[in-house]
Amino acid sequence: xxxxxxxxxxxxxxxxxxxxxxxxxxxxxxxxxxxxxxxxxxxxxxxxxxxxxxxxxxxxxxxxxxxxxxxxxxxxxxxxxxxxxxxxxxxxxxxxxxxxxxxxxxxxxxxxxxxxxxxxxxxxxxxxxxxxxxxxxxxxxxxxxxxxxxxxxxxxxxxxxxxxxxxxxxxxxxxxxxxxxxxxxxxxxxxxxxxxxxxxxxxxxxxxxxxxxxxxxxxxxxxxxxxxxxxxxxxxxxxxxxxxxxxxxxxxxxxxxx
Numbered sequence: 001x002x003x004x005x006x007x008x009x010x011x012x013x014x015x016x017x018x019x020x021x022x023x024x025x026x027x028x029x030x031x032x033x034x035x036x037x038x039x040x041x042x043x044x045x046x047x048x049x050x051x052x053x054x055x056x057x058x059x060x061x062x063x064x065x066x067x068x069x070x071x072x073x074x075x076x077x078x079x080x081x082x083x084x085x086x087x088x089x090x091x092x093x094x095x096x097x098x099x100x101x102x103x104x105x106x107x108x109x110x111x112x113x114x115x116x117x118x119x120x121x122x123x124x125x126x127x128x129x130x131x132x133x134x135x136x137x138x139x140x141x142x143x144x145x146x147x148x149x150x151x152x153x154x155x156x157x158x159x160x161x162x163x164x165x166x167x168x169x170x171x172x173x174x175x176x177x178x179x180x181x182x183x184x185x186x187x188x189x190x191x192x193x194x195x196x197x198x199x200x201x202x203x204x205x206x207x208x209x210x211x212x213x214x215x216x217x218x219x220x221x222x223x224x225x226x227x228x229x230x231x232x233x234x235x236x237x238x239x240x241x242x243x244x245x246x247x248x249x250x251x252x253x254x255x256x257x258x
Contacts, residue, residue: 004044006246007093009086011048012101014153015057018211020047023101023147025214026156030234033220035247042250055082056100062119079123087131090143097143097243100124104150108194108228111150120146142240150229154199157213158182159190159223167209175204194228 008027012019028040047053055061055078063079086098104114111117129141149156158164161183168179182203186193193199200206223230237243 005039005042005095005249005252006243007044007046007096009046009048009089009096009098010101011053011056011098013056013058013061013103014101014207016207016210018207022153022157022210022214023099025211026147026153026218026220027099029218029220030237031247033224033234034238034244035251037251038247039250043246052082052085056102061102062116062123079127082124083127083131086144087128087135090128090132091135094242095246095249097145097240097246099145099147099237101147101149101153103152104148104229105152106150107197108150108155111229114148114150117148120148140241143242145236145240145243147233147236148229149233150194151196151198152200154203154205154207154210155194155196156223156230157210157218158186158193158199158203158205159226160213160216160218161187161190162217162219163213167205167212171204178204190222191226191228194226 010020010023010027012023014022024045027045028043031038031040031043048056061082090096090098100120102116102120104111105116106114125144125146128144132141132143133139164179164183168176168183171179196202220230224234225231
């Protein structure tokens with residue numbers, strides 16, 4: 001058995017059955033982008049325990065209940081327990097990082113108005129970074145990293161204009177015709193996709209084919225060059241010394257244990 005050179009705990013606000021696999025597939029490509037010699041088989045991608053994952057789903061992490069009512073975090077321990085759990089994970093193993101996926105819920109041009117981005121920093125990152133500072137005073141916490149597509153992760157995945165036509169061919173009219181029209185429009189200017197107000201409403205695919213789009217021919221390098229939210233998230237990862245050292249460690253050969 002090969003010892004993992006890096007452990008990555010993946011949290012996503014999406015609750016679909018393919019949500020974790022989709023984010024994992026994207027991260028594998030990003031890691032190869034950051035470290036071309038990265039051996040992803042030496043990375044342990046972990047799913048959070050169910051309670052932590054449910055905390056991230058939808059708007060729950062912002063203190064909004066499933067019925068749409070606001071919930072004051074000061075009245076209970078759920079948020080504090082979340083901080084303690086992630087802080088404890090990061091403190092236990094110096095080769096670990098936590099990557100949190102939330103959607104910006106804004107078109108890219110309106111990213112500065114994103115409530116989700118603001119609340120991620122105030123409710124999650126700043127408190128956990130403070131906990132890590134208590135554990136290692138003087139250190140620079142960099143192992144909690146935000147993955148934030150605008151408007152949503154579908155805006156990244158729909159830029160897979162190689163795979164979308166094959167998916168369109170499996171659809172019935174009028175969804176097939178609608179998707180083909182969108183593909184033609186996006187091929188002219190793929191940066192339009194991140195300017196859409198809620199791509200899942202505009203595109204007939206919804207989130208049904210997300211995993212396929214992330215795995216097959218997803219053009220990470222081209223999307224990065226468009227200098228929108230994907231590039232921003234990649235640069236957040238590039239700024240993490242902990243992550244980069246872990247990716248470099250995967251390139252070192254280690255003889256499997258007996």
